[in-house]
Amino acid sequence: MERFVMKGGRPLNGEVVIGGAKNASLGVLAAAVMADEPCLIENMPDVRDTNVMLQAIEGIGGKVERIDAHTVKINGAAISKDNTVVDDEFIRKIRASYYLLGALLGKYKKAIVALPGGCDIGSRPIDQHIKGFTALGAKVEIGHGMITAEAERLTGAHIYMDVVSVGATINVMMAAALAEGRTIIENAAKEPHIVDVANFLNSMGANIKGAGTDVIRIRGVEKFHGSTYAIIPDQIEAGTFMTLAAATRGDITVRNVIPKHLEAISAKLNEIGCTIHEYDDAVRVDARERTLKNTQIKTLPYPGFPTDMQPQMAVVMALSEGTSIITESIFENRFRYVDELARMGAKIQVEGNTAIISGISKYTGADMVAPDLRAGAALVIAGLAAEGYSAVENIELIQRGYEHFEEKLQDLGASISLVDSDKEEQKFKLRVV
Ligand code: EPZ
Numbered sequence: 001m002e003r004f005v006m007k008g009g010r011p012l013n014g015e016v017v018i019g020g021a022k023n024a025s026l027g028v029l030a031a032a033v034m035a036d037e038p039c040l041i042e043n044m045p046d047v048r049d050t051n052v053m054l055q056a057i058e059g060i061g062g063k064v065e066r067i068d069a070h071t072v073k074i075n076g077a078a079i080s081k082d083n084t085v086v087d088d089e090f091i092r093k094i095r096a097s098y099y100l101l102g103a104l105l106g107k108y109k110k111a112i113v114a115l116p117g118g119c120d121i122g123s124r125p126i127d128q129h130i131k132g133f134t135a136l137g138a139k140v141e142i143g144h145g146m147i148t149a150e151a152e153r154l155t156g157a158h159i160y161m162d163v164v165s166v167g168a169t170i171n172v173m174m175a176a177a178l179a180e181g182r183t184i185i186e187n188a189a190k191e192p193h194i195v196d197v198a199n200f201l202n203s204m205g206a207n208i209k210g211a212g213t214d215v216i217r218i219r220g221v222e223k224f225h226g227s228t229y230a231i232i233p234d235q236i237e238a239g240t241f242m243t244l245a246a247a248t249r250g251d252i253t254v255r256n257v258i259p260k261h262l263e264a265i266s267a268k269l270n271e272i273g274c275t276i277h278e279y280d281d282a283v284r285v286d287a288r289e290r291t292l293k294n295t296q297i298k299t300l301p302y303p304g305f306p307t308d309m310q311p312q313m314a315v316v317m318a319l320s321e322g323t324s325i326i327t328e329s330i331f332e333n334r335f336r337y338v339d340e341l342a343r344m345g346a347k348i349q350v351e352g353n354t355a356i357i358s359g360i361s362k363y364t365g366a367d368m369v370a371p372d373l374r375a376g377a378a379l380v381i382a383g384l385a386a387e388g389y390s391a392v393e394n395i396e397l398i399q400r401g402y403e404h405f406e407e408k409l410q411d412l413g414a415s416i417s418l419v420d421s422d423k424e425e426q427k428f429k430l431r432v433v
Contacts, residue, residue, distance in 0.1 A: 001393060001420065002395055002396070002418060002419070002420045003391050003392060003393045003395055003418075003419060003420075003425075004380055004383070004391065004392045004395055004398075004405075004406060004416055004417070004418055004419075005389065005390070005391045005416070005417055005419050005425050005428045005429070006380070006383045006384055006389070006390050006391075006392075006414065006415055006416035006417070007365070007388065007389050007390075007415040007429075007432045008248070008363075008365060008383050008384040008385050008386040008387065008388070008390060008414075008415075009362075009385070009386060009387040009388065010248065010413070011248050011249045011250035011251070011287075011288060011413075012244060012245065012248045012250040012252060012384065012409070012412040012413050012414055013250045013251045013252065013412060013413055014252060014253070014411060014412045014413060015252070015253045015254075015255055016241050016252060016253070016254055016255065016408050016411065016412060017255045017256050018233045018234055018237050018238045018241070018254050018255065018256045018257050019043070019045040019046075019070070019233070019234055019237060019256075019403050020042075020043035020044050020045045020070065020230075020231035020232070020233065020234060021045070021192070021193055021196065021231055021232050021233060021234040021235060021236075021237075022045050022047055022049055022050065022234055022236075022237075022400075022401045023096070023166070023191075023193045023234075023236075024192070024193035024196040024197060024231050024232055024234075025041070025044045025045060025050050025053075025231045026049060026050065026053055026094075026096035026099060027096070027099050027170045027174075027193060027196070027197035027200075028041060028044075028196065028197055028200045028229065028231060029041065029044070029050065029053045029054065029057065029072075029074065029099075030053065030057075030096070030099035030100050030102070030103045030174070031099070031103055031174055031197060031200055031201055031204070032057075032074040032076065032200075033057055033060075033062050033074065033076035033079060033100070033103050033104070033107070034076060034103050034106055034107045034174065034177075034178065034201075034204065034224050035075075035076055035204050035223075035224040035225060035226050035227070036075075036076060036077040036223070036224075037075065037077065037224075037225050037226030038063075038073050038074065038075045038226045039073070039074050039075070039204065039226050039227050039228070039229065040067075040071065040072075040073050040226075040227075040228040040229070041071065041072050041073075041074065041229055041230075041231065042070065042071050042228070042229065042230040042231070043070055043071075043230045043231040043232075043233075044070050044071065044072055044231055045070070045231075045234065045237075045401075045403050046069040046070060046403050047399065047400060047401055047402065047403050048396070048399050048400045048401075049094050049096065049400045049401060052090045052091060052093070052094050052097075053091075053094065053096060053097075053099075054066075054072065054074075055088070055090060055091075056086050056088065056090070056091045056097065056100060057074060057076075057100075059086065059088060059091075060079050060083050060084060060085070060086060060100075060104075061078045061079045061080060061083050062074060062075065062076050062078065062079050063075040063076075063077070063078055075226075076107070079104075079107075079108075081108045081110065084104045084108050084110050084111045084112060085112040085113075085146075086100045086101075086104075086111070086112070086113040086114060087112075087113070087114040087146065088114075091113075091114055092114045092115070092116075092145075094116065094400075095116045095124065095167070096116070096167075097113055097114060097116045098113060098116045098126065098129060098147070098167060098171060099167075099170060099171060099174065100113050101113045101129070101133075101147060101149055101171060102129075102133070102170070102171035102172065102173075102174035102175045103174050103175075105133060105138055105149045105150075105151065105154070105175045106154065106174050106175040106176070106177060106178035106179065107178055109138075109150065109151045109152070109153065109154060110149070110150045110151075111147075111148070111149050111150075112146050112147070112148045112149075113146065113147050114145060114146055114147075115142070115145050115146065115147060120333065120336075120371070120372055123332070123333075124331075126147070126167075126168070127162075128161050128162060128163060128165045128168035129165075129167065129168045129171045129172065130147075131159070131161075131162070131168075132159050132161075132168055132171065132172030132175070132176075132185070133149050133171075133172065133175060135157040135158075135159045136151070136154045136155065136156070136157055136159075136172070136175055136176060136179050136183070137151045137152070137153060137154050137155050137157075137179075138150060138151040138154065138175070139151065153180060154175060154176070154178070154179035154180065154220075155179055155180045155181050156176060156179050156180065156181030156182040156183040156218070156219075156220055157176075157183055157184075158183075158184045158186070159172060159183065159184065159185050159186065160186045160187055161185065161186065161187040161188060161189075162187070163187075164187060164188070164189050164190075164214075164301040165189055166189045166191050166193065166194065166301075168189075169185060169188045169189040169194055169216070170189075170193070170194060170197050172185055173185065173188075173194075173197065173198060173201070173208060173211070173216060173218060174197070174201065176218045176220060177201050177206040177207075177208060177218055177220060177221065177224075178206075178220060178221065178222070178223070178224070179218075179220040180220050181219075181220055182217070182218065182219055182220070183217075183218040183220070184215065184216070184217055184218075185215070185216040185218070186214065186215050187214055188210075188211075188213075188214050188215065188216045189301055189302070190212055190213060190214060190301065190302050190303065191301070191302040192212075192232055192235055192258070192261045192302065193232070194211050194212065194216075195211045195212040195232075196231060196232045197211075198211030198212075198216070199211070199229075200227065200229045201224075203227040203228075203229050204224035204225060204226070204227045205221055205223070205224045205225050206218070206221060206224065207219040207220075207221055232258060232261075233256050233257045233258055233261075235257075235258075235261040235262060235306070236306065236308045236309060236374070236401070237401070237402060238254040238257045238261075238262055238265075238283070239262060239265040239306070239308075239309045239312065240309070240312050240374075240377050240378075240381070240402070241254050241408070241412075242254060242262070242265055242266070242269060242283065242285045243265075243269070243309070243312040243313055243315065243316050243378075243381060244312075244381050244384065244409075244412070245274070245285035245286070245287050246269050246272070246274050246285060246287045246292065246316045247315050247316045247319055247381050247382065247384070247385040248287075248381075248384055248385045249287045249288060249289065249290060250287060250288065250412070250413075251284070251285070251286045251287070251288050252284070252285055252412060253277075253282050253283070253284040253285075254282060254283050254284075254285075255281065255282045256281060256282075257281060257282060257283055258281070259278045259279070259280075259281075259282075259283050262283055263303065264302075264303060264304060264305045264306065264309075265305070265306075265309055265313075266278070266283060266285075268295060268297060268305065268313065269285055269287075269316075271295055272292045272293050272294070272295050272316070272317075272320055273287070273290045273291065273292045273293055273320075274286060274287045274290060274292070275287075275290075291321060292316065292319065292320035292321065293320055293321050293322060294317070294320055294321060294322030294323055294324040294357075294359060295317065295320070295324055296324065296325045296326070296327075297310070297313060297317075297324075297325075297326050297327070298326075298327040298329055299326075299327070299328050299329050299330050300329060300330075301330070307328065307329075307330040307331055307334060308374050309374070310326060310328055310334060310374070311334070311337050311374050311375040311377070311378035311379075312374065312377060312378040312381055313326070314326055314337070314338075314341070314348070314355065314357065314378065315341065315378045315379075315381050315382045315385070317357045317359070318341060318346040318347070318348060318357050318359060318360060318363075318382075319359065319360065319361070319362070319363065319385060320359045321359050322358075322359055323356060323357065323358055323359070324356075324357040324359065325354060325355070325356055325357070326354065326355040326357065327353060327354050328353045328354075328355070329353065332353060334372075334375070335348075335350045335355055336371035336372065336375060337370075337371055337375035337378055337379060338350055338355065340366075340368040340369060340371070340375075340379055341363075341368075341379070341382055343366035343367070343368060344363035344364055344365065344366045344368075344382055344383075344386050344390070345360055345362070345363055345364050346360065346363065346382075347359075347360055362385075362386070362387055363382055363383075363385055363386035363387070364386055364387050364388060365383065365386045365387060365388035365389045365390040366386070366390055367390065367391045367393070368382075368383070368390065368391065368392050368393070369392070369393045369394050370392055370393065370394040370395060370397045370398055371394075371397075372397055373397050373398060373400050373401045373402075374401075376392060376394060376395065376397045376398040377398055377401075377402060377405070379392045380392050380398065380405070380409070380416070383416075384409065384414050384416065389429060391425065395418070406418050415432045
């Protein structure tokens with residue numbers, strides 16, 4: 001079985017170029033099928049989840065032409081109204097499969113999509129998506145593992161989201177963009193990828209205003225035209241490398257980022273003792289020879305501290321002086337990495353949605369299993385900060401969202417390798433003693 005093996009314990013330094021945002025690209029790729037003309041999408045990350053989305057688009061008759069690893073041309077013209085069933089063993093595993101529901105419902109007024117899977121980080125209801133589609137006039141039914149949404153016609157509505165949801169905001173925004181009349185989404189999520197999907201929809205001819213604030217106003221249009229669009233940089237990939245600098249007491253510059261999107265992460269790292277330098281499209285985290293101190297974080301919708309950075313930040317907090325506290329307010333099952341970190345000596349106690357972390361001075365290498373995407377990345381960071389050898393299994397979860405992870409780490413000086421046998425692991429250990 002494939003796993004990452006690494007030898008940690010030394011500062012990692014250098015520059016890393018951040019790719020396109022996975023969670024933005026999943027929305028953008030789904031939205032691209034709404035036009036009957038080609039859409040050229042650039043800066044798409046070449047990761048498992050985006051490739052599954054592209055397969056699903058092909059599965060319903062969309063034309064997908066891969067120009068290169070990060071550029072794809074999508075044409076939704078050949079999708080027929082009678083072929084709006086999205087289901088295969090892969091699409092069931094990704095959360096963002098539900099974006100095809102909003103996209104196809106908007107365009108064809110009918111969509112049947114397998115109930116979404118995704119990382120096992122807690123119960124992940126879709127009631128707000130259903131509430132939004134229903135308000136637009138669709139009939140939504142769930143049965144036999146599928147969601148069916150259908151409407152004679154979609155008409156604009158005033159929708160108040162009871163919880164701030166990234167997925168529901170994007171989904172309802174897509175369907176409403178091709179509905180008749182005016183839609184207002186209140187209590188909308190404000191994440192950078194909401195803005196990115198709205199910008200892409202607008203580039204195809206939609207009329208969406210206010211994305212990035214909590215009130216989004218949409219004037220429905222009849223149809224979309226083709227577009228060329230570049231996805232924003234991945235805020236979470238960037239944040240992951242920023243915490244790597246802190247955990248290994250290194251000095252890393254993340255390039256091709258939008259520093260504003262990273263403010264919550266930069267502010268926390270600065271608060272605990274790292275020096276942050278912000279440039280136009282780069283952020284440098286300098287933690288060399290620093291003693292980091294304790295802090296508290298509470299995960300919140302953007303612009304709060306992102307839940308997708310909580311495990312990586314925990315790895316840093318467990319190596320900082322004093323007692324730190326994390327409150328996870330978005331997903332209830334996002335502390336499953338704690339038992340794995342404990343194998344390295346971390347002292348973390350979880351009570352409900354709170355983790356109480358007593359800082360230690362160093363980790364000792366251990367064999368670990370990634371419980372989900374971000375936690376998996378966090379365990380790799382811990383392994384690279386730890387003394388001695390570590391291994392992380394279940395890396396296909398990490399590959400859902402990180403492109404060339406081990407190569408980027410190697411470029412920063414990490415001793416890490418992807419192996420798929422004990423023999424290869426032994427070879428790695430002999431090589432890096
Ligand atoms: C998106 O998930 C991301 N996934 C997640 O990233 C991320 O953790 C999450 O947003 C929060 O930022 C994608 O973009 C594909 P939500 P999503 O709807 O849209 C509750 C990663 O690691 N809720 O914003 O599924 C829900 O239970 C992944 O890249 C409802 O109650 O998240 C949660 O508590 C993991 N009813 C909160 O809202 C609903 O109908 C936020 O969820 C929808 C959500």
